[in-house]
Amino acid sequence: MTTEPVGLSVNLPSQRVMQARVGDADIAVWRGVSGKLSAWLNRCPHRGMRLSHGFVRGESLACLYHGWHYGSDGVCNYIPAHPDLEPPGTIQTTVFSIIDQDGVLWVSVDGAAGGQDLPGDSKPVRSITFSCSAKAAKDALIGSSVADGSGGELSIHDIAEGSNRLEFKSANGLNSVVVLLQQPSDQSMIAHILAAGDWSVDGMIGISRWSETVRRQAERTKNVPNSDCQDEL
Amino acid sequence: MLGLERAKDDWYPVAIAGSMGECESHTTRLLGFEITLHGGKNGAISVNFGETDLAVQVKFDHVWTTFCDNPRPLFDIPEGDEPGRVRVPCGVVRVKCSPLRAVENFLDIAHFPFVHTDILGAEPHTEVAPYDVKIDESKNEVIATKVKFFQPQAAKSAGDGIVTDYVYRVAAPMVSILYKTCPPKPEAQDVITLFVQPLDEETCDVWPWMALYDYENSMADMISFQQMIFVQDRSILENQIPRKLPLDPRMEIPTRADMTSIAYRRWLKRSGALYGALTEAV
Ligand code: FES
Numbered sequence: 307m308t309t310e311p312v313g314l315s316v317n318l319p320s321q322r323v324m325q326a327r328v329g330d331a332d333i334a335v336w337r338g339v340s341g342k343l344s345a346w347l348n349r350c351p352h353r354g355m356r357l358s359h360g361f362v363r364g365e366s367l368a369c370l371y372h373g374w375h376y377g378s379d380g381v382c383n384y385i386p387a388h389p390d391l392e393p394p395g396t397i398q399t400t401v402f403s404i405i406d407q408d409g410v411l412w413v414s415v416d417g418a419a420g421g422q423d424l425p426g427d428s429k430p431v432r433s434i435t436f437s438c439s440a441k442a443a444k445d446a447l448i449g450s451s452v453a454d455g456s457g458g459e460l461s462i463h464d465i466a467e468g469s470n471r472l473e474f475k476s477a478n479g480l481n482s483v484v485v486l487l488q489q490p491s492d493q494s495m496i497a498h499i500l501a502a503g504d505w506s507v508d509g510m511i512g513i514s515r516w517s518e519t520v521r522r523q524a525e526r527t528k529n530v531p532n533s534d535c536q537d538e539l
Numbered sequence: 540m541l542g543l544e545r546a547k548d549d550w551y552p553v554a555i556a557g558s559m560g561e562c563e564s565h566t567t568r569l570l571g572f573e574i575t576l577h578g579g580k581n582g583a584i585s586v587n588f589g590e591t592d593l594a595v596q597v598k599f600d601h602v603w604t605t606f607c608d609n610p611r612p613l614f615d616i617p618e619g620d621e622p623g624r625v626r627v628p629c630g631v632v633r634v635k636c637s638p639l640r641a642v643e644n645f646l647d648i649a650h651f652p653f654v655h656t657d658i659l660g661a662e663p664h665t666e667v668a669p670y671d672v673k674i675d676e677s678k679n680e681v682i683a684t685k686v687k688f689f690q691p692q693a694a695k696s697a698g699d700g701i702v703t704d705y706v707y708r709v710a711a712p713m714v715s716i717l718y719k720t721c722p723p724k725p726e727a728q729d730v731i732t733l734f735v736q737p738l739d740e741e742t743c744d745v746w747p748w749m750a751l752y753d754y755e756n757s758m759a760d761m762i763s764f765q766q767m768i769f770v771q772d773r774s775i776l777e778n779q780i781p782r783k784l785p786l787d788p789r790m791e792i793p794t795r796a797d798m799t800s801i802a803y804r805r806w807l808k809r810s811g812a813l814y815g816a817l818t819e820a821v
Pocket residue numbers: 350351352353354355369370371372373374
C-alpha cells in the first residue's frame with residue numbers, strides 16, 4: 307500500500323476534523339490548535355464511534371459520543387465520565403503516518419508517509435469528488451484539456467501506466483496543472499487539483515470550472531444512479 | 540445464523556395499536572423476513588408471514604408479534620398501568636445499526652452532555668457516579684439502580700437543572716425500560732421505554748413509548764421531545780463501527796461508567812442472544 311493524498315492542506319485549518327479513506331481504511335484526519343496534523347483509524351476505542359465526528363480541544367481530539375480526549379500521540383488523556391481518573395496509557399487510537407508536503411496531505415496506513423514531488427510553486431485549487439468509477443473519472447480527465455483563462459490550453463502530459471497523478475502543461479511548458487487522484491470507494495473518486503506557474507485569479511477559477519465540467523461528463527457517461535456530488539470541505 | 544433461532548422465540552413490536560385502517564396493509568421486516576400487516580375491524584392488526592398467520596398481541600399501545608408457537612412471555616411494566624399516567628407511543632425511527640447497539644445506547648448516560656447537550660446533560664457535569672448493576676435471576680433481566688446524573692433540563696418544569704435518578708431494566712434483548720425522577724410528582728417515576736424491532740442484524744425500527752405524569756405538555760410536545768432526543772442518538776448509532784454489537788471484550792474498552800453496558804453484553808452472551816452481535820474480535 308502506498309501513500310495516498312487525502313486532501314489539500316488549506317482545506318483543513320487548525321481545529322478541524324475530516325474523514326478520509328485510504329484503501330479499505332476509514333480514517334479521521336485532524337489538526338490541533340497549533341496546526342499539528344494527525345491521522346487515525348476512524349474508530350474510537352471506547353464504543354466504536356467515528357472519530358471524524360469529534361471536536362478538537364487544544365491539542366486533543368474529543369470523541370463526539372462520550373467526549374473521551376485523545377492527544378496527538380493517539381493516547382487517551384481524559385475521560386469526562388471520570389474527571390479525576392488518569393486514563394491508563396493503554397487506551398489509544400490506531401495512529402497512521404501523515405505529512406503535509408507542498409500543500410497536500412499524504413497518509414500511509416503502513417509505514418511512514420512519503421508524498422510525491424510537485425512543481426515548486428504549486429498552489430492549491432480545490433478537491434472535487436466524482437461520483438463514478440475511478441476509470442470513468444480518469445478517462446474524462448485524460449480526454450480533456452484545461453483552458454488557461456487567456457486563450458491558451460493545457461493538455462495532458464505523460465501519464466504513467468496505473469498512475470494516480472495526471473499533469474497538464476501549457477505549450478510553453480511554464481504553466482501546469484497537477485491532478486492527484488484518490489479513490490475513496492469503488493463508486494467515487496476524489497481529485498485534488500493544484501496549479502503551478504503564473505496564474506491569475508480568473509485562471510484559477512477557470513481550472514475549478516473545468517473540473518466541474520469534467521465531472522459532469524464523467525458522471526454522465528458511466529454513471530451510478532444516485533450521484534449526489536459532494537465537494538470536499 | 541448465530542442467535543436467529545433464539546431471537547425467533549421473542550415478541551417484537553411492529554406497529555402502534557390502532558394505527559391502521561380497515562383493509563389497509565403494509566409490509567415490513569422482522570429478523571430478516573418479510574411480514575405483512577393488515578388492518579381489520581375496530582383497529583385490529585393481524586400479521587402474516589407468507590401463508591402463515593403469526594401470533595399477535597397488543598400491549599403498551601403497540602402490536603407485538605412473534606414467529607414462535609410457544610414464545611417466551613412478553614415482559615410486564617406494572618407501573619405503566621397506574622392511573623393518572625399519560626401513555627404515549629412516540630412513533631418509529633429507523634436506524635442503520637444493530638438492534639443491540641440501539642438498546643445499549645439507551646442504557647448509557649455518559650453521552651448525555653455530548654449528544655443531548657443542554658437537554659439531558661451539559662459540561663462540566665460529566666461525571667458518572669458509581670451505581671449498582673445486577674442480573675435479576677428470577678426474571679432474567681439486567682437491572683441498574685442508583686444511577687444519578689445532572690440534567691440541565693430534565694423537564695420543562697425543572698428550572699435550573701437537577702440531579703435525576705434513574706433505574707434501567709433490560710427486559711428482553713431488544714427492550715429497555717428506564718424509570719426516572721418525575722419533577723411534578725417526586726414520589727413517582729416516569730417510565731420511558733425503547734422497544735426495538737429488528738429488521739435485520741444491522742437495521743432496526745425503534746418504537747419509544749412513555750408512561751408519564753405530565754400535566755403540562757401536550758401529547759404532541761412530548762412526542763416531538765422524545766423524537767428529537769432519538770434523532771440525536773441516531774447520529775451516533777449510524778456512525779459506530781462495526782454496526783453489530785461486539786461481545787468480545789478485546790474489541791472495545793469500557794470504564795466503570797459502562798457497567799450497565801458490560802452487564803448487558805455478558806447477559807446477551809450467556810443467554811445466547813446473539814442476533815445483531817459480533818462474537819469474535821475483528
Ligand atoms: S465512543 Fe468515543 S468516547 Fe465513547
